[in-house]
Amino acid sequence: MKSFMIIGQFVPGNSMVHRLDPRSKLMVIFTFVIIVFFANNSVSYGWLTLFALILILLTKLHIGYILKGITPVWFLIIFTFILHLIITKEGPVLIDIGGFAIHKGGVLQGLTISWRFFLLVLVTSLLTLTTSPMEITDAIEELLAPFKKIKVPVHELALMMSISLRFIPTLLDETEKISKAQASRGVDLRTGSIKDRVYAIVPLLVPLFISAFKRAEDLAMAMEARGYRGSEGRTKLRQLQFKKLDYMAMIIYLLIILIFFSLR
Amino acid sequence: MMPAIEFRDVYFRYNEDAPWVLKKFNLKIKANETVAIIGHNGSGKSTIAKLANGLLVPQAGEILINDRKLTTSNVWEIRQKIGMVFQNPENQFVGTTVKDDVAFGLENRGVSRKEMIERIHTSLTEVGMEDYQNHEPHNLSGGQKQRVAIASVMATYPGILLLDEATSMLDPRGRKEILSTINDLKEELEITMVMITHDLHEITLADRVIVMNEGQIYIDTTVDQLFNDHQGLQSIGLSLPLTVELAIELEQYDYQFATYPLDNEEFLEALWTSNLKK
Amino acid sequence: MDIQFEKVSYTYQVNTPFSYQALKDINLEIKTGEFVAIVGHTGSGKSTLLQHINGLLLPTEGRVQVGDFLLSRKNKRQDLKKLREKAGVVFQYPEHQLFEETVERDISFGLKNFQVPADEIQTRIMDALEKVHLSEDVLAKSPFELSGGQMRRVAIAGVLAMNPEVLILDEPTAGLDPKGQQDIMNMFNHLHKTKNMTTILVTHQMNHALAYADHIFVLADGSVQMEGTPKQIFSQADELKKANLDMPDVLSLIKRINQMFGTDIAYERRQPAALAKEIAERLRENKRL
Known part of the structure; x- marks a missing residue:
């Protein structure tokens, strides 16, 4: 029973975007992040925005929910806008408030940069909203597999990631439970001086660490008992497979990129 | 018939300053026998299970599994024959979903993917969790997690199943689920089962009951005869x-x-x- | 402190796809000095309910009155610390909340937070230690070198030291062996009887609800499904089954004896010795007839 929410928390579903192979989604996001920086006029921005909108529609998620999910980032987006408004001194002056001028170039620069930022966050959050953390881990493990040759412990990293993901809900529950227990003993994290509040975290952190260590110990023992000795000779249940949908999506995405570059 | 588990003059303590948890401890468990080991907390009962599959190593004495002495060189091989279910349902769930958790032990043994899928299905059906293959652990009850833990172990076809207080953290419904699962396994399969427990209902499933006290066997008896010495049992802190x-x-x-x-x-x-x- | 729930509903994660209603229109009343059991299966909402009593959760709808404190959505700004001093909660596995270097410091932790005068702290600690049957020599020890059962007692002492008027117990016997369970429950019952402490036991152990509670609330799917004295509740076996709960062991045994021998033995909270005497007498009477 968690009363809080994580940004871009996975919402299970069966939309086309949900069903795509996580590797396809990762590759799309990765390239999109780069491509956004090549947008240089309103038409190319519009094209990318249209792409993002269609993606949102395809996820079948509520747009209000997606926007709410990126609430913490709004502050940064607005901050970026204002920063450019202030420091860019190009083009004709639009408003002059007591010697402090806002230039047209500043507005344009602010808009484009913050819009770029907004698109980045929006599309990336679509990845985590439609892909379970485990799928992302699988995709990373697969995509990084070639690096095994140069002794990068890809399997171990992926296992660590999956176990961390597995225990996030457990630890969140535990945090909530212990903070409630300490609140019942009169700990108050909301009021008091900063020093008081920092001290108030100790009764939360110590039990959390103790319990996390205990869990780690138990888990290590359980894994050993079930015969885990590293990646050697291990088979895998989880296997990713590109489907027709993925090939289609890739072709369409490629077309979108080509059109984008022609619009620049 | 050769014993499935044998302890010969085993001594164990957690560190040099600590008191002995097991002192000159001897035990023989026959193949396909169901044994309950009871005792109050700190009587050394949980240590027995961890020693039996090499998670702990005794300071002195020998432990034999299927007549083979357990050593550091054969521990991984012998461990393949022993499945173990621990007390805390949360801390032994390795996979991100039910299916992945059952797969974990099979992946470690290098079982082919095709066979893995079959075995996962069969063992989840055995414990009545086949409809939960894609569930994540935080959406399962304690009893369901423990059933998955049993399925994970059974999928690796062990000859010996060690249950280390597997029901002690569950609610009454979860406890009932596990008991009926254990009972089914006992009836359907040829398996040696050791239940470390203080739950009377688990004891009634056993052919033989061993009561531990201060690192030694207090009585080794049958379920029927267990309470004949009720005064003695009460004196070592067990309730009737x-x-x-x-x-x-x-x-x-x-x-x-x-x-x-x-x-x-x-x-x-x-x-x-x-x-x-x- | 009387406790009253009026049309209380609580929903987790309101306005998200994960929203989940844990309590639905709860009405209940607990009088000062009562021993009340709130029973229900895992997920029935009993933990959510108990967190409303000391203001850890505020109702999404409705209101909770605890003594002078009114808890509702509209009444967010008030000093809940005062309430929490008076309504002590022993959470499930309370030993997980221990963190101090010594037992003494851990027990006094709550006292310091609630600004108990320094000269009073020592007596409070000794008092609490006695209540949980621990000896003085644990005080200087680290709580983490104690046994599991002792750690739990230390954590309970930390709550009792606050001298709460209401004691809320969330599955206080979880994970203990039968003997340990009995000891802990007898300890709480003794406190209730001698200090007249209002005690609210949240549990799925029907045996404990039967043995100690004056009044029982049965929760199922976030609603109060039944309420009444243990006698009233446990005479409705079918209703209880609907809430996925069992009959207490002793009652199902007595019921079977009565069926088999045509007797009408009642439980009346008798200990085994007295119950055996009753059984023997009734069976003898039966024979004479």
Whole structure:
């Protein structure tokens, strides 16, 4: 029973975007992040925005929910806008408030940069909203597999990631439970001086660490008992497979990129 | 028949300053036997399970599994034959979903993917969790997680199953689920089962009961005979089940009980017979 | 402190796809000095309910009155610390909340937070230690070198030291062996009887609800499904089954005896010795007839 929410928390579903192979989604996001920086006029921005909108529609998620999910980032987006408004001194002056001028170039620069930022966050959050953390881990493990040759412990990293993901809900529950227990003993994290509040975290952190260590110990023992000795000779249940949908999506995405570059 | 598990003069303690948890401990468990090991907390009962599959190493003495001495060089091989279910349902769930958790032990053994899928299906069906393949652990109850833990172990076809207080953290419903699962396994498969427990209902599933006290065997007996020495059991900190307590009290009123009854129906039957004779 | 729930509903994660209603229109009343059991299966909402009593959760709808404190959505700004001093909660596995270097410091932790005068702290600690049957020599020890059972007692002492008027117990016997369970429950019952402490036991152990509670609330799917004295509740076996709960062992045994021998033995909270005497007498009467 968690009363809080994580940004871009996975919402299970069966939309086309949900069903795509996580590797396809990762590759799309990765390239999109780069491509956004090549947008240089309103038409190319519009094209990318249209792409993002269609993606949102395809996820079948509520747009209000997606926007709410990126609430913490709004502050940064607005901050970026204002920063450019202030420091860019190009083009004709639009408003002059007591010697402090806002230039047209500043507005344009602010808009484009913050819009770029907004698109980045929006599309990336679509990845985590439609892909379970485990799928992302699988995709990373697969995509990084070639690096095994140069002794990068890809399997171990992926296992660590999956176990961390597995225990996030457990630890969140535990945090909530212990903070409630300490609140019942009169700990108050909301009021008091900063020093008081920092001290108030100790009764939360110590039990959390103790319990996390205990869990780690138990888990290590359980894994050993079930015969885990590293990646050697291990088979895998989880296997990713590109489907027709993925090939289609890739072709369409490629077309979108080509059109984008022609619009620049 | 050769014993499935044998302890020969085993000594164990957690560190050099600590008292001995097991002292000159000897134990033989026959193949396909179901044994319950009980004792109050700190009696050394949990240590036995961890020693048996090499998670702990004794300071002195020998441990034999299927007549083979457990050593550091063969521990991984021997461990393949021993499945273990721990106390805390949360801390032994390795996979991100039910299916992945059952797969974990199979992946470690290099089982092919095709066979893995079959075995996952079969073992989840055995414990009644086949509809939960894609569930994540935080959406499962404690009893369901423990059933998955049993399935994970059973999928690797162990000859020996060690249950280390597997029901102690569960609610009554979860406990019932696990007990019926254990009972089914016992009836359907040829398997050696060791249940470390303080739950009376688990004890009644056993062929043999071993009571531990201060690192040694206090009594080694059958379920029927267990409570004959009820004073002794109470003196080492074990409490008696209600039916046994009532039977002991009723003896003062000249009711006779051939064996102390462990459940209601046994109690009623004995009371009925004894009442007729009076 | 009387406790009253009026049309209380609580929903987790309101306005998200994960929203989940844990309590639905709860009405209940607990009088000062009562021993009340709130029973229900895992997920029935009993933990959510208990967190409303000391203001850890505020109702999404409705209101909770605890003594002078009114808890509702509209009444967010008030000093809940005062309430929490008076309504002590022993959470499930309370030993997980221990963190101090010594037992003494851990027990006094709550006292310091609630600004108990320094000269009073020592007596409070000794008092609490006695209540949980621990000896003085644990005080200087680290709580983490104690046994599991002792750690739990230390954590309970930390709550009792606050001298709460209401004691809320969330599955206080979880994970203990039968003997340990009995000891802990007898300890709480003794406190209730001698200090007249209002005690609210949240549990799925029907045996404990039967043995100690004056009044029982049965929760199922976030609603109060039944309420009444143990006698009233446990005479409705079918209703209880609907809430996925069992009959207490002793009652199902007595019921079977009565069926088999045509007797009408009642439980009346008798210990095994007294119950055996009753059984023997009734069976003898039966024979004479």
